[in-house]
Amino acid sequence: MDEAIREAEIAASEGEVPVGAVIVRDGEIIARAHNLVETLESSSAHAEMIAMHRAETELGAKWLTGCTLYATLEPCAMCAGAMVLARIERLCIGTMYRKRSEHGLALDIVQSRELNHRIEVSSGIREEECGRLLSEFFRRKRAEKAAARRAAADENKQSEDVIR
């Protein structure tokens, strides 16, 4: 999970929501990635999707049998569905979404008895650190927005003063 956190930190430094993912097979990291939604202008460029794609390329196989995926944040429905398709064996999650409902959705998918593969899940691994990266990122974003709003208001006021 330390390596996935490192990926999330890279995402934050690039202005991306800090989520990182790492895929391990036989005790070795075979792929790592961070969220690239803004950089690639693609709503599906989540850390987990990119990491799975890289792992498939690395193994030259469409299935990631025997692989463990570490994700700093609970996966969304798309990523959870992709993990089932890729036959990921184990999923280790850092922190969960705050809303219980979203939590339910992803776990429903990876452990659904209706799909042809089920994934073993562990969560709460380095939870505090994974969560703190996200809350600090969003706090900084909110502060930047507030500062931009204040600057715009000051500029408007100055223009009005000039007109008067």
Place this chain on the structure above:
Amino acid sequence: MDEAIREAEIAASEGEVPVGAVIVRDGEIIARAHNLVETLESSSAHAEMIAMHRAETELGAKWLTGCTLYATLEPCAMCAGAMVLARIERLCIGTMYRKRSEHGLALDIVQSRELNHRIEVSSGIREEECGRLLSEFFRRKRAEKAAARRAAADENKQSEDVIR
């Protein structure tokens, strides 16, 4: 849907499970794709994912607001999740999975009140044709497998006859 069916036919001709997808905006097709799981050796290379990726590139945007996605087969959980992330407006489905449960999963996702976007869904469009493409494909695959098994059995028998 005719164009999505055309894509599914191309998939079948390439030995891929025949599923096609087309994305329309303002009455114009902006992206089309067919299933490429075997060709790209990637479990996530579904028609809908590739079409969404192409549409994002075409529009230079990460959101597909105002777009309708036509898919010959009911989307899986991954594709359904990706459609919500991409903010697809409307989803038109050809044929549904036979198992009711899988059906529920994808529709639960695109219409979940817990996620921040919901998709309008129509299904059963050119249902018979979309379904026939799939059933014929799997019938052909089963026949090919049976023929291969028979050929292997014949070969074994000939070898045994030679030994005797």
